[in-house]
Structures are given as structure tokens and as C-alpha cells.
Amino acid sequence: MTEMTYRQALHDTLRQELLRDENVMLMGEEIGIFDGSYKITAGLLKEFGPRRVRDTPIEELGFTGAAIGAAMLGLRPVVEIMTINFSLLALDQIVNHAAKIHGMFGGQLPVPMVIRTPGGGGQQLGASHSQNIELYYAFVPGMKVVAPSTPADAKALLMASIRDDDPVLFLENLALYNTKGEVPDDIEPAEIGKAKVTREGKDLTLIGYSRMALVAQQVADKLAETEGLDIEVVDLRSLRPLDRDTVVESVKKTNAAVVLEDDWLTYGIGAEIAASISDGAFDYLDAPVRRVAMAEVPLPYAKPLETAALPSFDDVVNAVHETLDAVGRRR
Numbered sequence: 001m002t003e004m005t006y007r008q009a010l011h012d013t014l015r016q017e018l019l020r021d022e023n024v025m026l027m028g029e030e031i032g033i034f035d036g037s038y039k040i041t042a043g044l045l046k047e048f049g050p051r052r053v054r055d056t057p058i059e060e061l062g063f064t065g066a067a068i069g070a071a072m073l074g075l076r077p078v079v080e081i082m083t084i085n086f087s088l089l090a091l092d093q094i095v096n097h098a099a100k101i102h103g104m105f106g107g108q109l110p111v112p113m114v115i116r117t118p119g120g121g122g123q124q125l126g127a128s129h130s131q132n133i134e135l136y137y138a139f140v141p142g143m144k145v146v147a148p149s150t151p152a153d154a155k156a157l158l159m160a161s162i163r164d165d166d167p168v169l170f171l172e173n174l175a176l177y178n179t180k181g182e183v184p185d186d187i188e189p190a191e192i193g194k195a196k197v198t199r200e201g202k203d204l205t206l207i208g209y210s211r212m213a214l215v216a217q218q219v220a221d222k223l224a225e226t227e228g229l230d231i232e233v234v235d236l237r238s239l240r241p242l243d244r245d246t247v248v249e250s251v252k253k254t255n256a257a258v259v260l261e262d263d264w265l266t267y268g269i270g271a272e273i274a275a276s277i278s279d280g281a282f283d284y285l286d287a288p289v290r291r292v293a294m295a296e297v298p299l300p301y302a303k304p305l306e307t308a309a310l311p312s313f314d315d316v317v318n319a320v321h322e323t324l325d326a327v328g329r330r331r
Contacts, residue, residue, distance in 0.1 A: 001184055007177040009151035010040045010116075013158040014078065018048050021076060024162060025052045027067055028080030028116075037082050038118065038177060064090035064115070068098050068167075071113040076162060084119035084171070085129050091136070098167040099142030110165040114158075120173040120211060120262055121310050127298035130306075132263035137169045138239040144192055145239040147171040149213035151181040153237060156190035163189060171239075173211040173262070193241030197250060201232035204320060205250045207273055208260035209236035212292075212311065216260055219316045231320070239269060247273060248280035255286040256327070258319045260311060265293035287326040290319045 004012070017024045030037055032045035032055040045053040056063035060081055067077040081087045087094065098111050121130035138145040144166050148154040154172070161168040198213070199220050206216035213235040220231040234250050236243065251257045257277055259270040270291040277289050295309040 001182045003180055003182055004151050005177065006151045006154050006172075006179050006181070007038065007040055009155040009183055010158060010172070011042065011044075013155045013162075014041065015044060015047070017078075017159065017162045018044065018052060021162075023074060024076045024078065025054065025070070026078050026080065027054045027056055027063055029056055029058055029082055031055060031080050036080065038174075040116075041080070060086050060089040061093055064093040065097070067113050068093060068101070068111055071098075071111045071167075072101065072109050076112050076114075078114045078116060078162060081115060081117040083125075083129055084117045084133055085131050087115065087117055088133070094137065094143070094167070094169075095140050099140045102166065103142055111167045112165045114161045114168045114170050116158075116170045116172065118172040118174045118177075120175055121294070121299045121306060122175050124301055124303055124306060126301045130299040132261075132294070134169065134171050134239060135263060135267070135269055138242075138269065140240075142166070143240060144168040145171065146192055146237060147173075147210040147239055148237060149176065149208075149210050149235055151179070152183045152187065153190065153196075153235075155183055156187050157192065157237065159187075160189035160192050164192060168192070171210060175211050176214075179214070190237070193238045193243055195237055195243035195246040196235045197232060197246065198235050199231065199233040201230040202254055203230045203232075204256040204258065204323060205232045205234060205247075205254045206258050206260065206316070206320070207234045207236065207247055207250075209239065209269070210262065212260035212262055213237075215311070215313060215316055219313060219320065222313075223317065223320065229320070229324075236269075236273075242272065242276070244276040244280060247276060251277050251281040252284045255284050256323050257285075258290045258292060258316065258323055260292045260316060262294060262311060264296050265291060266296060268293055287323045290323050292316050292319050
């Protein structure tokens with residue numbers, strides 16, 4: 001095991017995959033000479049050269065389209081879009097081309113590409129630079145969307161994404177880059193579309209992804225220590241494909257669920273999870289599924305307002321208490 005940051009796990013995986021497969025290449029704004037806006041590609045241009053690590057113009061539509069063409073011709077491009085907010089400028093290429101070419105051409109042309117992009121609030125970047133719009137892509141058949149929460153999962157899922165023959169949106173939350181965790185030295189690619197039970201429990205299931213999966217773990221640990229509650233945590237890890245079976249089986253065991261997300265409540269990922277629980281575990285529920293999400297506002301710049309708008313540790317604790325109080329199961 002090696003302890004490393006989420007940022008280092010991404011860097012090491014990109015380097016590993018560039019060494020492993022000569023068809024892997026990196027593309028994006030400032031990823032080469034500047035070492036990347038978040039320093040994830042630091043040193044890779046010097047080591048692998050401009051043929052494999054390519055700085056691009058500030059033109060998301062153009063370089064995403066170029067990556068799609070490269071993927072169709074046999075390369076495995078990994079595109080860094082500086083924030084998920086800027087991916088909106090490439091929406092047509094991602095949704096109408098990357099996601100559809102394989103199906104539209106009868107399976108003759110896979111599009112093995114990865115789009116790495118960070119999202120999330122809390123950094124005082126303003127409403128148009130702090131969004132969680134992964135739902136836009138998770139909605140689209142033909143795409144895969146993954147959202148790792150730990151350095152180990154970041155490494156395992158990035159390995160899997162680069163080796164996959166479908167286009168993958170690889171979501172990174174800005175708040176996770178400096179978080180640390182143990183990464184096995186012999187780690188293997190993860191299975192895309194498989195959630196993970198990161199904490200066993202029997203009183204209630206907390207379900208989250210990306211940053212909120214870590215918040216779920218923190219809440220579960222704290223409530224175990226202070227209140228003796230035994231809470232199970234499910235980290236979705238993948239938003240498309242979505243592992244409904246793991247979620248449903250957990251709720252069948254605990255009979256209660258709270259779903260956490262960093263995006264807006266209305267039409268959010270949590271709505272899909274709640275519907276899946278209703279479909280698969282309705283008769284097992286002792287209380288309605290509760291959802292914790294961001295306030296339905298453009299995220300404010302002012303720090304106190306931004307903090308108030310984002311889902312917090314206390315918001316999750318309150319939702320757990322309300323759910324267990326509804327059935328008289330708090331100790």
C-alpha cells in the first residue's frame with residue numbers, strides 16, 4: 001500500500017497508461033508546458049513529448065471533436081477539459097458524436113476516449129464555474145460516466161476508463177484533489193458500473209458519489225461513535241452504468257435510505273436512485289427515502305452563501321435523524 005493524494009493517483013495512472021500503450025495520448029488546455037491547471041499532468045510533456053501530450057487551443061468543441069476522430073482511427077485519447085462547466089461548449093461533440101457513433105455505424109467504429117473534468121463548488125469560482133452537471137452526460141446512452149471518491153478508486157477507474165472501448169466521462173471533484181488515501185501497489189482496473197459498499201451497517205443506508213460519498217463515510221463514522229448507530233455506506237462510483245442492484249440489496253437489509261448528491265435536487269441523480277429503491281425495495285422501506293442536495297440556486301460567490309447552498313455534514317446528519325425518527329429507530 002502507498003498513501004497518496006487523489007491528484008497523485010491520477011498523475012501516476014496517466015503516466016502508467018502512457019507507458020503501457022503507445023496509442024494512449026493526452027489532449028487539453030495547458031496540460032503540457034504549464035503542467036495542467038491542477039498539475040495532474042506535471043512532467044508528462046517532458047517525458048513523452050508533444051506527439052503524446054498535446055496542448056490545445058482554448059476551443060473545447062474543436063479539440064473534443066479531434067479526439068473523437070483520433071479514437072475512431074485507433075488512438076485512445078484522454079482529454080482534459082479544465083472544468084465540467086466548459087464541457088458545455090463541446091456538448092454537441094460529446095452527446096451527438098462520441099456517444100452515438102458506435103451505435104449509429106453498427107458497432108464498426110468504437111470511440112475509446114476519456115474526458116477527464118473536475119466539477120463542484122466550494123472554491124468561490126462563481127455560479128458558472130461551480131456546477132455539478134454530470135447528469136447531462138449520465139442521461140445519454142452510449143456514454144459511461146464514473147465519479148470516484150478516493151485515490152484508490154480514482155486510479156482503478158481511470159485505468160479501466162482508458163482501456164474501455166466506449167467514451168467515458170471521468171468526473172473529478174475539485175474538493176478531492178488534495179485528499180489522501182491508501183492505494184494498493186498491485187491495484188487492478190475497477191469494473192465500470194459497479195458500486196461499492198464502503199461501510200457495512202444495519203440501521204440505514206447512505207448512498208453517495210464523488211465528494212458526497214466521503215461525507216457519507218464521515219457521517220456514518222461520527223454517528224457510530226456518538227450515537228451507536230450502525231449505518232451502511234454505498235459509494236456509487238459509476239453513474240452510467242448505474243449499479244441499482246447493490247443499492248437495492250443494501251436497502252433491503254437496512255430498511256431505510258438517504259441519498260446524497262452535490263447537484264440540484266430537482267431531476268438529480270438522487271431522484272433516479274430513489275426511483276430505483278422504490279422499484280426494487282419498496283416493501284422493505286420503513287420510511288420514505290430522503291434526499292440531500294444543493295440549494296436550487298446558481299451557486300453564490302460569497303463564501304458564507306456558497307457554504308450555505310452546498311450540502312453539508314450537518315445536512316446529512318439531520319436527514320439521518322429525521323428518517324430514523326420517522327420509524328422510532330434512533331437509540
